[in-house]
Amino acid sequence: MRLHRTGHSRRSLVAGALATVLVALAAAAGPAFADDFDDQRAATEARAAAAAARAEELAASVEGLSAELGQAVLDLQATEARLPIAQAELATAQADLERTQREAALVTARLEDARSQESSITTTIEADGARAEEIRAAVGQMARRAYKGETAATSLSVVMDSTSTEDFVSQYGMVSTALRTQTKALDDxxxxxxxxxNSQARLAAIKVKVTELKAEADQKVVEADAAKAAAAARQAEIEQLIADQSARKAAIEAMRAQAESEQAQVDAERNTIASELADIIAKQRAAAEAARAAAQAAGKSAPAVAAPSGSVSGAIFGNPTSISPMHVTSEYGMRLHPTLGYVRLHAGIDLRTYCNTPEYAAADGTVQWAQNRFGFGNQVMIDHGTINGNSVMASYNHMTRFVVSGGQGVTKGQLIGYSGNTGTSAACHLHFEVYVNGSTVNPRPLLGL
Structure with missing residues (x-):
């Protein structure tokens, strides 16, 4: 069953996801440092453009597959593109976890050291306080004894009270010692x-430091927990991606027979179209030869029907899309089949359009048919006449709907239908094919690209 979208197409959504992943891969592969910001920006833009182009190439690779199989291929491609990014993110998350754990341990050690200093200073302050109280008590006691006259307070009393020289010397020594003791006590x-x-000031500073370190330690715990959770999430994602990769490969392998059948049908339809075009060309040449013979029989001069030169050159077509300038999302040429593994021809070019946007006749001509063809979806085939004896036709494929019919003449730039996602297509786009003498050629140079 085909899935239709009126907004962004399925391939556009997947291509967007692939582009994001590939941009990340491209950025990771770039130089770690750059002296010149302009060079750095240019390199980043170039990587982004390359990644976007690669995403469109991946998405375009499923053209020709059914919606179901095409989605399976895109899902596998997205998984395989995401896997190395997730692995890189896991390595980063693990490095962040180790870093935050080291930082947390360092901050914890500093916090313990600060708390030890806080305890030591507090003990010193308490001991000094007790010692100061003892000294104050001793000084107070000496003052009280002096007040009561229990000690010799002056040298005069020593002289007056001495009974002998020896007594004088003894009493004077005692007074001097007492004075020295009192003075030292006051100095202490x-x-x-x-x-x-000073200790109080240091204690206040240490308390502030402890508070700061405690907050920092708590923050480091939060960071470590977040890094641990991020690493666990990436590990879980990687395990899921590996499981998804295996399951999607199995699903695609199971649809191999379906892919072979679809490809055979597309090839058969292409052969049918080639046969129909050959028949049309033969009839046109036969009609031209008959007209020439009739003219000669009537005695009129008639030029010979030009033999096909085999090639057409120059920008003979205008822009068939509403996107200006034209943007090619997938080139003409050989392409590896994403499921069956063999090389096949992508017989036209894909031009960027959006769902239900106008498509126009690329040149004057006559509509040969406007109908649904297997693989091509809603197709308009226009005969654009002969150039140097060569039959030139073009098909406009995967339309949502067409507004012209077989036998109708059209002029360059005339609306012929609206872009879509019909047939074996993965997104809204214009698959534009050009036939010269019934065989496809690269449309790019004929579009002036």
Whole structure:
């Protein structure tokens, strides 16, 4: 059963996906660094254009297959194109996971070190505080004893109270020692206060650092979890892609007989068309010869019917599509069959159109037929006359519908139908074939491309 779309075609959607994948592949293969931004941009644009062209080539390769088989081939191509990208993304995700885990471990170590410093400074502050309290208590006690007269406070009292030289020396030494002790205690207290103040400042800074490192550590855990999830997702995707690849190859292999049958039918239809064209050409030449003979019998001069030269050159056709300038999505020539594995002729060129957009007669002529042909879909065959004795005809294929009929004369640029996806086609496009003396030739130069 054929699937019709009024918007973007099936092949366009798949080609878009293939283009995205191939752009990623092309970008990954490019140089890692570039000094010149313009060169870098040009290289990127060239890779993107090559990837888009490759995507269209892949999509065009299924022309001639049924919708079901063509979709199976496109699905396999998309899977096989995505697989190396997913594998590269897995490697990146695993590298990201290893990096985030290393960073998380480093931040955790720094956090533990900061917490250790915080604990050490806190212990030092507490010890210094206790020591300061002890010194303050001792100084206060000395002050109270001096107030009560329990200690010699001045050198004068030592002189007045001494009973002998030895007593004087003894008492003076005791007073000096007490003064030195008191002075040292006050100095120690000042030093402890200064040290404690510095420790408090360091503690405040360490607390801020701990808070920052804790937030950073939490963020690294989140990043590591995300990297782990990304790696797991890519691994799961790769496993699924491999399974899909195997299943799709099996499905295509199962449809091999169907593909062979379809190809045989397309070949048979092409042979039928070639036979019909040969018959038309023969009748036209016979009619021309008869007309010449009749003219001569009537005593009139009549030029001989020109023998076919065998070739036609020059831009004899105008643009048959509504896309300007014309854009070729698939060339004329030999093409590998995506399922059966043999080379076959792509007997025309594919021109970009969109679904239900106008198609025009590429030159003046007469419609030979407008009908549905197996593989070609809705086809309009136009006889564009003779050039240098050569019969020139063109077929416009896969139309959604046509608006002309057999025997009707048309002029260059006249509307003949609307582009579509009928026949063994994978997308809305114009498959344009040119026949010279009943055999296909490359239409590109005749379109001025």
């Amino acid at each position: 207290l000042d030093q402890i206060s200064a040290t404690n103040k």
